[in-house]
Amino acid sequence: MRNFALRMGGAWLMSGLTMVLSPAMVYASEATAASPVPMNDGTAWWVWPVVLFVVTFVMGIIAVLGGVGGGVLYVPIISGFFPFHLDFVRGTGLLVALSGALAAGPGLLKANLASLRLAVPVALIASTMAIVGAMVGLALPTNIVQILLGATILGIVVIMFTAKKSDIPDVPQADSLSSALRICGIYHEYSSKQDINWKIHRTIPGLLTFIVIGFMAGMFGLGAGWANVPVLNLMMGAPLKISVATSKFLLSITDTSAAWIYLNKGCVIPMMVVPSLIGIMLGSFVGVRILKVAKPTFIRWMVIVILSFAGLKALTKGLGVELF
Numbered sequence: 001m002r003n004f005a006l007r008m009g010g011a012w013l014m015s016g017l018t019m020v021l022s023p024a025m026v027y028a029s030e031a032t033a034a035s036p037v038p039m040n041d042g043t044a045w046w047v048w049p050v051v052l053f054v055v056t057f058v059m060g061i062i063a064v065l066g067g068v069g070g071g072v073l074y075v076p077i078i079s080g081f082f083p084f085h086l087d088f089v090r091g092t093g094l095l096v097a098l099s100g101a102l103a104a105g106p107g108l109l110k111a112n113l114a115s116l117r118l119a120v121p122v123a124l125i126a127s128t129m130a131i132v133g134a135m136v137g138l139a140l141p142t143n144i145v146q147i148l149l150g151a152t153i154l155g156i157v158v159i160m161f162t163a164k165k166s167d168i169p170d171v172p173q174a175d176s177l178s179s180a181l182r183i184c185g186i187y188h189e190y191s192s193k194q195d196i197n198w199k200i201h202r203t204i205p206g207l208l209t210f211i212v213i214g215f216m217a218g219m220f221g222l223g224a225g226w227a228n229v230p231v232l233n234l235m236m237g238a239p240l241k242i243s244v245a246t247s248k249f250l251l252s253i254t255d256t257s258a259a260w261i262y263l264n265k266g267c268v269i270p271m272m273v274v275p276s277l278i279g280i281m282l283g284s285f286v287g288v289r290i291l292k293v294a295k296p297t298f299i300r301w302m303v304i305v306i307l308s309f310a311g312l313k314a315l316t317k318g319l320g321v322e323l324f
Contacts, residue, residue, distance in 0.1 A: 045271075052082070053275035056096075060283020062303060065290060070280045071097030071223035071255075073306070076153045079146070080313035084272065086142050086149075090221030091262030092272045094255045097223030099277050100284070101251035113245035117183045118200070118238060123250055125207055126214030126224065127257035133218030134261035143318045149220050150315025156226050157307050160300070171237035174199040187242065198239050206236040218258035223251055 056070075059077065063070045075093040079086050108114035137145055174184065184199040200206075209231050217224040228247035232238045238246070262268050 048082070048084075049271055049275040052078070052272065053279040056276045056279030057283040057286075060280040060285075061287040061290065062283075062306065063280070064284050064287030065303075070100060070284075071221060072153075072156065072226050073303075073310075074276070074280075075221050076149060076307065076310035076314050079149070080310050080317055086145060087138060087262070087265070087267040088269060088272055090137065091259065091265075091267035092276050093221035094217075094223070094259040094262060095268065095273055096276055096280050097225070097251055098255040098259060099281065101223075101248050101255065103281075105249045105252045108245040108248055111245075112185075112187050113241055114249040115183070115185050115238075115242055115246050117181065117185070118232070118242070119246050119249050119253075121181060121183075121207060122210050122232075122246075123253040126210045126217065126250060126254045129211050129214030130218035130254045130258040131261055133215035133220075134258040135218075136215075137219035137221075138261070138265055138267070143320070145219070146314055146318030148318075150311050150313070150318060152216060152220060152222070153307055153311030153314060157304055157311060159226065159230065160304055160307070167240045168196060168198070169233065169237040169239070171199050171201050173201065175201045175203050177203040185242070187239070189241075196239060198237075198242060200236040200238050202235055202237070206231055209235065214254055217254055218261070221258070221262070223255055225251060 055077070056074070059073050060070060063073055071093045074096050075089055078084060078093075079089040082089075105114065109116070178184070178200045181203075183203070184197070186195050186197050188194075189196050213224050213227045213231065216222065216227070225247050228250055229240075229243045232243035232246060233240050259268070
């Protein structure tokens with residue numbers, strides 16, 4: 001009976017993979033975007049997936065050590081230094097961010113860190129705007145999107161450089177909207193061995209901010225963890241652990257919405273997705289081990305330097321100026 005169940009599970013898994021990958025392979029031939037790699041490139045087809053695997057493996061290590069999502073590193077670096085069309089890079093970038101969120105989401109909910117009451121209204125707004133952002137991003141000329149991407153990455157660098165974090169923000173009183181939606185909770189803080197009662201305020205400004213965050217996540221394929229956490233933590237007053245966990249859960253909804261737009265347009269192909277996801281996930285496993293002995297300050301500055309370089313590269317590529 002157990003073997004039969006395993007065989008049936010395997011059959012359902014293969015069917016699911018076929019349903020996901022088949023539209024990508026069918027629509028890829030009809031995509032409005034250009035070929036993922038320039039047709040006059042004389043490099044053998046298998047070279048780019050191998051190089052992509054190696055680069056994303058290193059990227060996965062850096063993402064864990066720097067505390068950033070894989071999509072934030074993936075899109076500017078791959079679009080700036082690889083000959084792949086930006087539409088394909090953005091589609092794959094969303095799946096890179098989505099895979100990590102799907103892996104972490106169930107555990108975060110089980111640990112009572114990700115809050116469904118906080119995530120649902122935010123996800124409704126962010127996922128809707130992610131769809132709009134993806135449609136706008138695919139409609140705009142590539143060089144315009146590249147310029148906007150470079151400017152956004154440099155903006156993220158500024159946020160990382162200046163942003164502060166508050167483990168447990170001081171929220172004197174919940175506002176009326178969060179009270180009506182019952183956005184509050186209790187979680188156990190193991191470091192202090194006490195239960196933390198938390199609530200949020202400034203709910204309306206926070207939800208309005210997620211209109212912009214969702215739009216940018218869909219337009220650039222970056223995911224949105226870099227923006228979710230500061231807004232949930234510093235603006236709305238959710239504890240840092242709740243903000244990080246809820247942000248990770250949010251990505252599984254927001255990025256899925258945008259990813260379907262790219263998939264439907266033929267901008268998601270296995271040649272890029274498979275090595276990228278495997279490389280990022282294996283690199284993340286290694287990064288978790290290195291994180292125990294790495295110096296956080298050095299890693300933070302390393303991520304800032306890499307993103308600055310990638311942002312400048314995307315900006316100059318969009319402007320048609322090759323400085324490096």
